[in-house]
Amino acid sequence: MEDKTMLKVENLSVNYGHIEALKNVSVDVKKGQICSIIGANGAGKSTLLKTISGLVKPVSGSIFFEGKPLPKKAHKIVAEGIVHVPEGRKTFSGLTIEDNLLVGGTLADKSRLSANLEKQYALFPILKERKHQFAGTLSGGEQQMLAVARGLMSEPKIILLDEPSMGLAPLIVNQIYKLIGQIRDSGITVLLIEQNAKKALSICDYAYVLENGRIKLSGTGKELLESDEVRKAYLGG
Amino acid sequence: MSLQILLNGISTGAVYSLIAIGFALVFNILKFSNFSHGATMTASAFIAYFLVASKGWGLAPTLLCSALSGAIIGLIGEFIGFRRILLNHSAPTYFFVSSITLGTLYEGLVTLKTGTNFYVYPNFFDVATVKIFDAVVSKENIIILAISAVALIILAFIIQKTSIGRQIRAVSFDRDTAKLMGINSTLIIQVVFAISGFFGGLAGCFLGIKFTLTSTLGSLVVKGFIASVIGGLGSLTGAVIGAMLLGIMEALFLSLWGSGWATIASFALMLVFLLVRPQGIAGSNVQEKA
Ligand SMILES: Nc1ncnc2c1ncn2[C@@H]1O[C@H](COP(=O)(O)OP(=O)(O)OP(=O)(O)O)[C@@H](O)[C@H]1O
Ligand SMILES: [Mg+2]
Numbered sequence: 001m002e003d004k005t006m007l008k009v010e011n012l013s014v015n016y017g018h019i020e021a022l023k024n025v026s027v028d029v030k031k032g033q034i035c036s037i038i039g040a041n042g043a044g045k046s047t048l049l050k051t052i053s054g055l056v057k058p059v060s061g062s063i064f065f066e067g068k069p070l071p072k073k074a075h076k077i078v079a080e081g082i083v084h085v086p087e088g089r090k091t092f093s094g095l096t097i098e099d100n101l102l103v104g105g106t107l108a109d110k111s112r113l114s115a116n117l118e119k120q121y122a123l124f125p126i127l128k129e130r131k132h133q134f135a136g137t138l139s140g141g142e143q144q145m146l147a148v149a150r151g152l153m154s155e156p157k158i159i160l161l162d163e164p165s166m167g168l169a170p171l172i173v174n175q176i177y178k179l180i181g182q183i184r185d186s187g188i189t190v191l192l193i194e195q196n197a198k199k200a201l202s203i204c205d206y207a208y209v210l211e212n213g214r215i216k217l218s219g220t221g222k223e224l225l226e227s228d229e230v231r232k233a234y235l236g237g
Numbered sequence: 238m239s240l241q242i243l244l245n246g247i248s249t250g251a252v253y254s255l256i257a258i259g260f261a262l263v264f265n266i267l268k269f270s271n272f273s274h275g276a277t278m279t280a281s282a283f284i285a286y287f288l289v290a291s292k293g294w295g296l297a298p299t300l301l302c303s304a305l306s307g308a309i310i311g312l313i314g315e316f317i318g319f320r321r322i323l324l325n326h327s328a329p330t331y332f333f334v335s336s337i338t339l340g341t342l343y344e345g346l347v348t349l350k351t352g353t354n355f356y357v358y359p360n361f362f363d364v365a366t367v368k369i370f371d372a373v374v375s376k377e378n379i380i381i382l383a384i385s386a387v388a389l390i391i392l393a394f395i396i397q398k399t400s401i402g403r404q405i406r407a408v409s410f411d412r413d414t415a416k417l418m419g420i421n422s423t424l425i426i427q428v429v430f431a432i433s434g435f436f437g438g439l440a441g442c443f444l445g446i447k448f449t450l451t452s453t454l455g456s457l458v459v460k461g462f463i464a465s466v467i468g469g470l471g472s473l474t475g476a477v478i479g480a481m482l483l484g485i486m487e488a489l490f491l492s493l494w495g496s497g498w499a500t501i502a503s504f505a506l507m508l509v510f511l512l513v514r515p516q517g518i519a520g521s522n523v524q525e526k527a
Contacts, residue, residue, distance in 0.1 A: 053417055054416070055413055055416065055417070073421070074416035074417060075416055075419045075420055075421045075422070078417065078418065078419035079419060083417070083419075084417045085417075086413075086414060086417060090411060090414040092406070092407050092410045092411060092414070092415075093410070094406070094410055095403070095406055095407065095410065099403050099406070102400070102403055103403050103404065103406075103407045103415070103418050103420070104418050106400065106403075106404060106418055106419045106420055107419035150418070154418065154419055
């Protein structure tokens with residue numbers, strides 16, 4: 001089968017001052033798949049996503065998207081079709097839900113803006129009911145839905161999700177994961193970051209384990225679920 | 238309070254609103270108080286005086302020239318004064334110091350040209366007063382009020398209803414996340430400085446019409462600053478309300494006690510207000526950095 005790598009991270013190293021957050025990290029994300037990266041607190045997961053989306057500059061290494069090097073500026077990276085839904089939702093609390101979504105669609109074709117809006121409302125009916133409320137009034141789960149919907153408004157080719165299940169009740173987590181499956185089925189590639197290793201590994205096609213800024217292991221979700229190392233460190237024995 | 242005093246106050250309040258809005262826009266997006274705003278007003282008013290008004294071109298061209306000069310000065314200020322600080326993620330104090338330095342620079346440049354002389358805009362109105370019901374009000378005040386109101390309404394529309402406005406609000410809330418939405422935050426910050434300068438230029442020209450043009454005209458920026466603090470730093474609506482209150486209060490005190498006491502009384506009232514309600518009328522949740 002031909003190489004269908006969509007996003008290629010090669011020997012990436014990132015420092016914050018003296019702290020080496022990522023050391024020689026290489027990751028391949030294949031088109032149409034869910035790729036997952038799991039790791040403990042401080043492993044460097046968010047740093048990896050921030051570097052891909054242009055918020056953080058690497059010391060060395062390169063990132064290719066569809067075979068081409070990524071642009072430097074964050075907004076140009078979004079224009080290429082990469083959208084990053086940050087850790088902790090980061091919805092614009094003082095903007096209405098609808099305005100949050102419209103901001104997400106800043107770069108999308110104006111003529112499709114209202115159609116895209118309706119698409120998100122169909123996917124997340126709760127957002128439609130409350131579209132004129134401030135985003136800050138939503139519950140954590142609803143804010144996560146809004147953050148994902150807002151990301152989808154940019155019509156991405158790949159969506160980077162940073163711990164979408166963080167702090168949510170199991171029922172809501174299941175909803176979010178069902179949604180992640182739907183996003184993949186609609187043709188959008190997913191790079192999923194999680195501490196919730198069990199959930200992430202069961203849904204993903206391929207996964208990496210990040211530990212102290214290095215890739216420790218990689219394999220299909222099934223392989224990692226069955227590996228002793230992962231079991232001990234991330235699945236509680 | 239007679240209609241005349243009220244209208245005077247509202248018209249002064251409208252000019253303070255323009256100042257306060259220019260101030261609040263930049264405060265919202267970079268979270269610092271831009272103390273070069275006053276000198277921007279002075280410089281714009283003088284540029285319009287020398288390039289347009291002194292050639293006998295009338296109010297509209299003068300006003301437009303002043304506003305556009307303000308926008309351009311705002312853009313230049315952003316580029317030389319704040320861009321690097323922003324990119325380096327330097328401490329907020331640097332913004333503060335940089336804005337004071339810029340302001341001193343602008344004021345110095347204006348003084349080079351004008352010295353400490355007074356300048357007066359030519360009389361833009363052939364009839365000085367109009368009669369509304371029984372009150373005789375100055376035409377100047379009515380025009381200033383009308384133009385300010387239109388400018389504020391257009392701005393409100395842009396901020397609330399357009400893509401640029403949403404981008405400004407998003408960057409003001411959370412710059413990094415706004416970038417992740419595909420927003421060119423550098424461009425949006427430039428737009429904000431241009432709008433802020435535009436409003437500063439309008440205000441500068443109006444102040445020049447109401448009073449006289451001097452190189453220290455911009456010190457009236459404190460009125461806008463106070464108004465935006467009363468309104469609640471970070472709230473645009475609050476800034477306008479605060480400015481109107483201040484303007485009306487000043488006009489009232491002026492009619493009661495004359496100019497010296499009016500200023501003192503309005504400042505004293507502001508202090509009391511801030512003691513009672515430090516978060517301002519609109520009670521914003523934004524904390525000032527510097
Ligand atoms: N802005 C920053 N300045 C300095 N150090 C940072 C910064 N951001 C992250 N770090 C450090 O880099 C390392 C990796 O952080 P990162 O946020 O990428 O971890 P993470 O895997 O996302 O953790 P979590 O699961 O808690 O979100 C940590 O040691 C962290 O303290
Ligand atoms: Mg993280």
